[in-house]
Amino acid sequence: MSAADHQVLESRLITTGVERLALLGKHADALMAGYTRDEVPLTGLSTTALNRLLAARILWRPDEQGGVKLAPKVRELIAEMLADEARRHVNADVAETLELLRSLVQSYREARDAGEYLRQEQQLLRLRQEVDDLNGRFADAIDSLWRRLNSDFGFVSRLGDKIRENERAQKQIERLLDGLALIDFDELIDLVGGDGTLRKLLVSGLQQQLTQHFTSLREVQRRMTELMARFRQQQSRSRLVAGMAGFLREHPGFVPGNYAMRSEVPALFNHAAPLRAAGAVALDNDADTRVLVELLHRLPKPAQRPEAVAAATAADMQESTLVAARQQALKEDVEGFYLAVVERQGEEPVSALDYLDQAGHDWSPEIWLFQVIAEYQGLPRTEQRAFRLQHDEEPASPFNDLRLIHDVVLQLVA
Numbered sequence: 001m002s003a004a005d006h007q008v009l010e011s012r013l014i015t016t017g018v019e020r021l022a023l024l025g026k027h028a029d030a031l032m033a034g035y036t037r038d039e040v041p042l043t044g045l046s047t048t049a050l051n052r053l054l055a056a057r058i059l060w061r062p063d064e065q066g067g068v069k070l071a072p073k074v075r076e077l078i079a080e081m082l083a084d085e086a087r088r089h090v091n092a093d094v095a096e097t098l099e100l101l102r103s104l105v106q107s108y109r110e111a112r113d114a115g116e117y118l119r120q121e122q123q124l125l126r127l128r129q130e131v132d133d134l135n136g137r138f139a140d141a142i143d144s145l146w147r148r149l150n151s152d153f154g155f156v157s158r159l160g161d162k163i164r165e166n167e168r169a170q171k172q173i174e175r176l177l178d179g180l181a182l183i184d185f186d187e188l189i190d191l192v193g194g195d196g197t198l199r200k201l202l203v204s205g206l207q208q209q210l211t212q213h214f215t216s217l218r219e220v221q222r223r224m225t226e227l228m229a230r231f232r233q234q235q236s237r238s239r240l241v242a243g244m245a246g247f248l249r250e251h252p253g254f255v256p257g258n259y260a261m262r263s264e265v266p267a268l269f270n271h272a273a274p275l276r277a278a279g280a281v282a283l284d285n286d287a288d289t290r291v292l293v294e295l296l297h298r299l300p301k302p303a304q305r306p307e308a309v310a311a312a313t314a315a316d317m318q319e320s321t322l323v324a325a326r327q328q329a330l331k332e333d334v335e336g337f338y339l340a341v342v343e344r345q346g347e348e349p350v351s352a353l354d355y356l357d358q359a360g361h362d363w364s365p366e367i368w369l370f371q372v373i374a375e376y377q378g379l380p381r382t383e384q385r386a387f388r389l390q391h392d393e394e395p396a397s398p399f400n401d402l403r404l405i406h407d408v409v410l411q412l413v414a
Contacts, residue, residue: 020058024074026049027053030045031070031074034069034070035075035078038067038069038128039066040059040069042067057073058071060136062132062135069136072136073140076133094182094183095182097133100130101127101130101202102191105191105192105202108123128201131205134206135206138176138179138209138210139213141172142220146223149169149220149223149227166227166231170224173217180210180217185203185206188202188203196399331371331375333359333363334371334372335375337359341387345412348411349409349410351409352369352372352407353365353368353407353408356368369405376389386412386413387412387413388410388412389408390408390409391403391405391408391409392407392408392409393406
């Protein structure tokens with residue numbers, strides 16, 4: 001890199017750094033509010049300011065449904081400047097973070113058992129921030145490695161430096177995989193016990209984030225393998241060119257021969273597949289008619305006589321046709337249920353399962369309810385307003401928001 005290029009790069013870095021440091025000062029109130037809370041409040045930030053903070057990697061969004069949070073490096077920077085010993089990271093590896101999570105869970109349990117709700121909320125906030133920091137460190141490392149692979153990865157002047165750069169990138173991927181492997185979800189499940197809040201934070205939420213990290217690492221490894229294969233091809237070509245250049249230096253009077261005019265071609269150049277001449281009968285040539293007739297008569301006759309084949313029976317109905325017919329029958333039975341509801345003129349609601357028993361249809365109750373609901377959703381808006389569809393449902397368990405539908409009640413609106 002020349003001195004002029006170095007000055008241009010340094011100037012661009014200074015300009016970008018000044019702009020992002022100015023962002024820290026301009027939005028200091030919102031950033032400090034995000035430091036003391038779980039998320040950064042968006043009330044005082046415009047859309048343009050939010051996009052600039054996200055682009056500058058001062059803020060980050062863990063998922064599409066969640067809020068905006070401080071980047072782990074920014075939170076560590078604020079903690080270092082404030083000498084906040086409760087949040088300063090002495091060691092940023094995964095093992096230290098897991099040990100801190102275990103300690104915070106124990107403190108959270110003690111506060112919960114003692115009825116200290118304020119301390120319990122503080123410990124829960126610390127847990128959320130530590131989990132966010134752990135996910136953020138993985139995301140930053142993967143993003144940094146991905147950006148380096150897709151930008152100026154391996155553009156070095158010497159072959160040895162290129163090989164060492166490849167080895168360093170591969171070791172970084174291995175370290176990230178080793179760090180992810182340290183997180184044992186069986187241990188975390190035993191640690192959180194039956195606490196729904198901790199289970200959602202340290203098991204389901206963390207597992208979803210780690211799945212995204214593993215997916216990103218697989219893409220990084222695929223890109224790394226592609227670049228390594230490309231490097232091997234370039235390396236083989238460069239060795240061939242370097243060997244040819246060395247041979248020409250040792251033999252300055254070497255002149256390549258005209259291999260096309262030689263009767264014996266070296267095996268190194270004789271790699272082309274042989275050409276096979278294609279032939280076809282010229283039916284438009286009347287002079288060859290007699291020859292073609294003689295060739296046809298000389299064709300060998302089959303040694304065995306053709307055997308008589310029995311007449312084919314009627315083809316069976318295809319499985320897809322049977323499925324379509326059964327679906328049509330189910331649709332017609334459900335339409336009959338809707339007609340029965342219309343005939344009652346809204347006197348009383350009609351249960352779908354009661355109608356199924358009275359009509360004597362042999363459909364499965366689950367399939368029947370699914371088709372009744374699907375038929376209602378397929379109606380136009382104006383026709384949907386003519387019916388009142390109610391679900392007889394209940395939650396699957398006290399800890400699961402999944403709703404189980406036991407029956408469907410349909411009534412005509414008067």
